Each structure stands twice: as structure tokens, then as C-alpha cells.
Amino acid sequence: MPENSNPTRRDVVKAAGVATAAATAAVAVAGLDRAPAILKVHAASDQMKYGVIGVGGRGGYLLKHLTKVDNGRCAAICDLDDAKMDKASATIGTSPSKYKDYRELLADKNVEAVIIAVPLFAHYQITKDALQAGKHTFCEKSLVFKPEEIHALRALVPQYPKQVLQVGLQRRYSKFYQLAKDLVDKGALGDVTHIHALWHRNPGWVMNGFNWRLYREYSGGLAAELASHQVDIADWIFGGSPEFVIGVGGLDTWKDGRDVFDNIQLIYQYPKGRKLTYSAISTNRHLPILNNTRPEFGEVIMGTAGALEITVGDGESTMPTALWYLEPEKVTAQKADGKAPATAAGASYALGGSQKALPIALATDQLKIDKNDSFLEREKKHAQRWLYGKGIMADDEDRNPVETQMESFFNDCHTGGHPKADLEIGLRDSTAVILSNLCMDQERRVYFKEIDTLGANVTPQQMAANLAASQSSYSKSLAAKKKVS
Numbered sequence: 299m300p301e302n303s304n305p306t307r308r309d310v311v312k313a314a315g316v317a318t319a320a321a322t323a324a325v326a327v328a329g330l331d332r333a334p335a336i337l338k339v340h341a342a343s344d345q346m347k348y349g350v351i352g353v354g355g356r357g358g359y360l361l362k363h364l365t366k367v368d369n370g371r372c373a374a375i376c377d378l379d380d381a382k383m384d385k386a387s388a389t390i391g392t393s394p395s396k397y398k399d400y401r402e403l404l405a406d407k408n409v410e411a412v413i414i415a416v417p418l419f420a421h422y423q424i425t426k427d428a429l430q431a432g433k434h435t436f437c438e439k440s441l442v443f444k445p446e447e448i449h450a451l452r453a454l455v456p457q458y459p460k461q462v463l464q465v466g467l468q469r470r471y472s473k474f475y476q477l478a479k480d481l482v483d484k485g486a487l488g489d490v491t492h493i494h495a496l497w498h499r500n501p502g503w504v505m506n507g508f509n510w511r512l513y514r515e516y517s518g519g520l521a522a523e524l525a526s527h528q529v530d531i532a533d534w535i536f537g538g539s540p541e542f543v544i545g546v547g548g549l550d551t552w553k554d555g556r557d558v559f560d561n562i563q564l565i566y567q568y569p570k571g572r573k574l575t576y577s578a579i580s581t582n583r584h585l586p587i588l589n590n591t592r593p594e595f596g597e598v599i600m601g602t603a604g605a606l607e608i609t610v611g612d613g614e615s616t617m618p619t620a621l622w623y624l625e626p627e628k629v630t631a632q633k634a635d636g637k638a639p640a641t642a643a644g645a646s647y648a649l650g651g652s653q654k655a656l657p658i659a660l661a662t663d664q665l666k667i668d669k670n671d672s673f674l675e676r677e678k679k680h681a682q683r684w685l686y687g688k689g690i691m692a693d694d695e696d697r698n699p700v701e702t703q704m705e706s707f708f709n710d711c712h713t714g715g716h717p718k719a720d721l722e723i724g725l726r727d728s729t730a731v732i733l734s735n736l737c738m739d740q741e742r743r744v745y746f747k748e749i750d751t752l753g754a755n756v757t758p759q760q761m762a763a764n765l766a767a768s769q770s771s772y773s774k775s776l777a778a779k780k781k782v783s
């Protein structure tokens with residue numbers, strides 16, 4: 299393990315002196331609810347009966363995790379592809395009804411809630427139809443694809459106040475990300491001015507027969523599939539939407555017929571000059587944060603008193619983790635007589651030296667120090683205990699946030715509760731995706747207020763016709779792929 303991930307007790311005590319503001323805030327954080335999640339056993343009548351529309355990669359993943367969520371029961375599944383439905387049925391094991399046409403699933407009286415995991419271009423139509431059919435609706439991110447769909451869904455959803463609409467932004471359901479938000483809100487990181495988010499892959503998406511993600515007709519590319527999760531984190535931490543975005547997108551490596559960018563670099567400006575800098579690439583998976591222990595994706599939240607590096611993990615072998623870095627103590631240089639500052643006009647400078655990372659929690663860690671622990675292990679636990687004493691350590695993320703989000707969805711369907719990842723969060727997120735692509739395509743600064751007029755003149759008839767055309771070409775491409783394979 300890298301040297302600087304294991305602060306010694308002395309470092310921690312020193313850090314305590316540096317972090318007065320953080321520690322004060324940390325005490326406030328101690329009031330958070332830290333009760334461990336207890337899996338309740340639900341009677342069959344308490345279980346929300348749900349259907350899943352689209353059981354490909356994501357739908358299949360959700361079903362795998364839904365086997366561990368007991369306040370819902372899969373009553374039906376739908377996909378254009380029979381083989382995927384067979385696989386999905388075996389995964390969930392509840393003998394769900396199978397439909398090839400999603401409208402038949404929506405007409406099934408046995409289905410109370412639907413989970414939509416189809417390609418992005420089809421999200422809006424199926425979400426709309428699901429709400430109109432009286433179903434509670436969970437739709438994967440990014441919620442909608444086109445500007446006109448933002449306006450249409452914003453107008454539609456309030457007409458169904460008794461139905462839940464939740465978006466698949468699972469970081470909102472992670473205890474670690476919730477803790478990060480609390481730390482920021484309670485000032486533990488000082489004034490948070492910058493966030494840096496990365497999603498680095500190698501090789502990234504490959505052309506495997508027909509892959510809808512690679513074509514602009516169906517997909518918003520890297521901005522929709524990856525950046526959407528991380529812009530949502532910045533919206534959450536900064537508490538609103540950006541004012542504008544600038545960026546450069548390139549299709550520089552994968553000349554295989556795709557027409558979406560294979561690398562994107564974006565800067566979003568939020569109110570008060572706060573910024574999110576974003577990088578998604580397809581040529582290297584290095585993640586230069588978290589002591590280089592995780593590949594691919596994560597965020598750094600930077601404030602005047604500290605920084606937090608965080609990732610949700612892949613939910614399979616790696617769970618969310620976070621490291622907290624305190625800013626070094628600031629000193630004002632003084633002349634030998636101790637009176638006036640030696641540097642210009644009262645300037646201060648920070649002492650040099652490397653920062654020590656304080657692990658705010660690791661999924662497998664227990665705080666109990668064992669006689670068999672190595673020296674490093676003990677030191678790490680001391681650091682964690684010190685933080686915990688300040689109320690600043692999260693409980694372990696004891697569940698995949700995907701399971702928490704689904705359990706929460708079913709619960710809200712039962713109780714009329716309001717989801718954390720709701721319509722407005724989903725629409726803000728989709729707006730960011732759409733405008734990110736626009737700024738890269740048009741090579742200009744795009745203001746977020748432009749969304750108000752974009753797509754405003756598209757009629758419902760045009761929307762339906764555009765969608766039907768895309769659905770038809772998508773189905774033909776899928777069929778062609780089957781012939782090839």
C-alpha cells in the first residue's frame with residue numbers, strides 16, 4: 299500500500315490541529331443516522347409487483363441485484379430478444395410473464411411498477427406510456443434524450459402525482475456519497491470550489507455487432523453514458539445546475555464506423571465561479587486518485603480546508619470508497635523582527651510536503667484492532683477511529699447502492715414517498731448531457747438557459763414520428779446483427 303495512505307498516529311494528531319474547522323463540522327456530522335441497514339422480511343402482500351422493460355446489460359444487472367431486494371417481486375419482463383428474456387427469467391427466478399411488446403406488459407394488471415432499461419432514445423416514450431398506464435416508474439439514466447423530451451416530461455409527470463418517478467442515478471443512494479454531501483454542507487472541506495471527475499477506460503466501448511451506444515441516432519455517447527453520473531454528483535454537491543459548459547470532443551482512436559466521440563474533456567461553470575472539470579477517455583484506464591488503487595472512475599471534491607476523493611466502485615468486486623485529505627496548515631511568513639510579513643502584501647503560503655490521505659472508510663474494514671493486525675493495519679485503524687470519534691467516518695457501505703435504490707423505489711411506491719433521484723434531478727442531468735454534446739459539436743460556450751428554447755417548437759406528432767423512425771432503424775440493425783452472428 300502506498301506510504302501516504304497510512305497516516306501515523308502522530309500525523310493524525312497533527313492533522314487534528316490543522317483541521318479545526320473540519321473537526322467542528324465533523325462533530326455536527328455525528329448526528330447522522332448510522333444505523334446499519336437491516337434487511338426486513340416482507341410478506342408477499344407488501345411486495346411491489348414490478349415488470350422490467352429491457353433486460354439487456356443493465357436490466358440483467360438490476361435483476362441480479364433485485365434478487366437481494368425483498369420488498370419487490372418481479373411479475374413480468376419484456377425484451378425484443380427472447381434469449382435475453384430467458385436469461386433474465388432464470389436470473390430472477392420468479393417465473394415472470396414474458397412480453398415482446400412493452401405495451402402488453404403495461405396492460406398487465408399484475409404489474410404495479412416498471413423498471414425501464416432500454417437504450418436512451420426509447421426512454422421518453424416508454425416512461426410516458428408507463429405513467430399513462432398508471433404504473434410507478436423507474437427509468438435508467440440518462441432520463442431523456444432530446445430537448446423537447448425535457449419539456450414534455452416536465453409537463454407530464456405532475457399529472458400523475460400519486461405515481462413515483464425515479465431515475466437510475468444510484469450514487470444518490472450510496473451512504474458514502476451521502477456522507478460526502480454532509481461533509482460539504484457542514485463545512486468540513488471548507489469552501490468547495492472545484493470538482494474533478496474522471497472516467498477512463500481502455501479499450502472503452504468496442505464494436506460488437508450492433509452497439510446502439512456508438513451511434514448518435516440512439517445514444518448521447520460518453521456524455522450520456524458516463525458523464526451523466528458524475529455531473530449529477532457536481533449538481534448535488536454544488537446544489538444546482540451549471541451556468542455554462544465548454545469542451546472538446548474527439549473521435550480519434552476508434553475509427554470503426556461509430557459516430558459518437560471516443561474522448562471528451564469538459565469544463566462546467568456553476569454559480570460563484572465553481573467548476574467541474576471532466577475527462578472521459580477510451581485509451582487508458584488509469585485513475586490518478588485514491589492512491590492509484592482503483593481504475594476507471596471517481597471524483598475529487600476540493601475545498602479550502604480539504605479534499606475528498608470518492609468512487610462508487612463497480613458494485614461487484616469493489617464497493618464505494620473515499621479518502622479525505624486535509625489542507626496543510628497555512629502560515630504567514632514574517633520578517634526577523636516578527637512584525638511585517640516578508641511576502642508581498644500580507645500574502646501567506648502553505649507549508650510544503652506531501653498530504654496524508656485519511657481513509658474515511660473501506661468496505662472491508664472493521665475498527666476493532668486485532669493483535670494479528672500488521673503495523674500498517676493498526677495505524678490505519680487508529681486513523682479511522684480518530685475520525686470516527688469526530689463522527690466523520692461513515693459506516694461501511696454494506697450494500698450495493700443499486701440494491702438500496704431499488705428498495706427505496708418500492709418503498710416509495712408503497713408509502714407515496716419522494717425519491718432522492720427524482721424528475722428534476724433526472725431532467726437537470728439530461729440537460730447537462732444534451733448541452734455538453736452541443737458545446738462539443740458546435741465548438742462554443744453553451745449556456746444552460748438555452749435549454750428553455752431548444753426543442754420548444756417540436757410538436758408531439760414530430761416527436762412520435764422521430765421516435766418511430768429511430769425505433770424502426772434500431773430494430774433493423776438488431777435483426778441484421780442477429781443474421782451476422
Ligand SMILES: NC(=O)c1ccc[n+]([C@@H]2O[C@H](COP(=O)([O-])OP(=O)(O)OC[C@H]3O[C@@H](n4cnc5c(N)ncnc54)[C@H](O)[C@@H]3O)[C@@H](O)[C@H]2O)c1
Pocket residue numbers: 351352353354355356357376377378379382398399400415416417418420438439440466467468510522523
Ligand atoms: N445506472 C447505470 O449505472 C447504468 C449502467 C449501464 C447502463 N445504464 C442504462 O441502461 C440503459 C440500457 O443500457 P444497456 O447497457 O442495458 O443496453 P443493452 O443494449 O445491453 O440492453 C437494452 C435492452 O433493451 C432491449 N430493447 C430495446 N428496445 C426495446 C423495446 N422497445 N422494448 C423492449 N425491449 C427493448 C434490447 O433488446 C436490449 O436487450 C441505457 O439507458 C443505459 O444508459 C445505466
